[in-house]
Amino acid sequence: MLSRELINKPLSEYTDQEYKSAMKDMREMKECCPKKGMIKLIKHQADQFNLRGFQMFEKMIDLTFCYLTRRPFKEGDQVYSYTLQWFTYFLEKLIVERKNTDVLGEIMTEFSFFDKSFQGQCMTPPDLSKMVNELLNANREWKEENLISDFCCGTGSMLLPKLGMPKEDHLIILINDRDKDMTKACFIQLWLNAQFAFLEKRFKQITIFGYVSDALIEYSQGGCKRLVGATISDNGIQIDNFNH
Known part of the structure; x- marks a missing residue:
């Protein structure tokens, strides 16, 4: 090299x-x-x-x-x-x-990147993430606009399999982690995979909102901080950034 x-x-x-x-x-x-x-x-x-x-x-x-x-x-x-x-x-x-x-x-x-701040971070095994998604979606009736969220998202292992599920119209994904790097990594993977899902016509529109907050205390106190919002649809790509 x-x-x-x-x-x-x-x-x-x-x-x-x-x-x-x-x-x-x-x-x-x-x-x-x-x-x-x-x-x-x-x-x-x-x-x-x-x-x-x-x-x-x-x-x-x-x-x-x-x-x-x-x-x-x-x-x-x-x-x-x-x-x-x-x-x-x-x-x-x-x-x-x-x-x-x-x-x-x-x-x-x-690289022992997880838990660098001793916050109890660990990766959910891919097979477990896929199984949980299949169980949650087994008997769910999907609407034109569906929202899924993970307030301790990590790198997105529990959300990513959803992008491979049956076709829907508008999927809204809310992600949050107290570690900004985790929210960023989760967004990166969801956003890149979302573009493939859109091109495969699994969804007509996908919107992702990313937050950086402590899920245990800041939501009850109204202190959640939005980091990014992004949408892909037939009208193109829209990115909304927020200071944090």
Whole structure:
């Protein structure tokens, strides 16, 4: 994988050997398994920037969220552009291969990202999430407009399988977590999978609202903070950002 110095060097200034090395790196990255490729990318780039693996992963979640919600990057974040390009490349491949699956939750466990603030966070196994969704939806009568929510959403493992359920008109999803990074990761996965679900005509419209609040106390006190709202429909994509 390329060094930080070579990444930041203009292509026109590459030597023949550096160019060959860059092309070889690109071929190897594209040919590798997306999950292994993402883990390798994060570990390598974390070393390049003197960060721990979970810190680089956190940075990628933040930048991917900014990119998808059309928010401006912070000053200095341009140095992560190479890492972000490959991170989103692997993420999109993972989602295409494993739709409506909590792939980010699986990657997070590789870096001990969960429970960094000792909040009791842990990933719900994918099979359990799918089973719970099937049980909840077994005898449910769906309306034209349906709302589902998870106020301790984590990375979205309990919500993602819903996007693969039978066709509906308008699906509204409310997500919340006291950890902003979890809400962002959940939104990223739901939003990317929602676009596939929309293209497959499973839904006529999908709306996602993301919040960052303590589900045990802040809702009763009226202190929930909205982070993002996003809708995809025949009229296009609409993103509403909120300061938080």
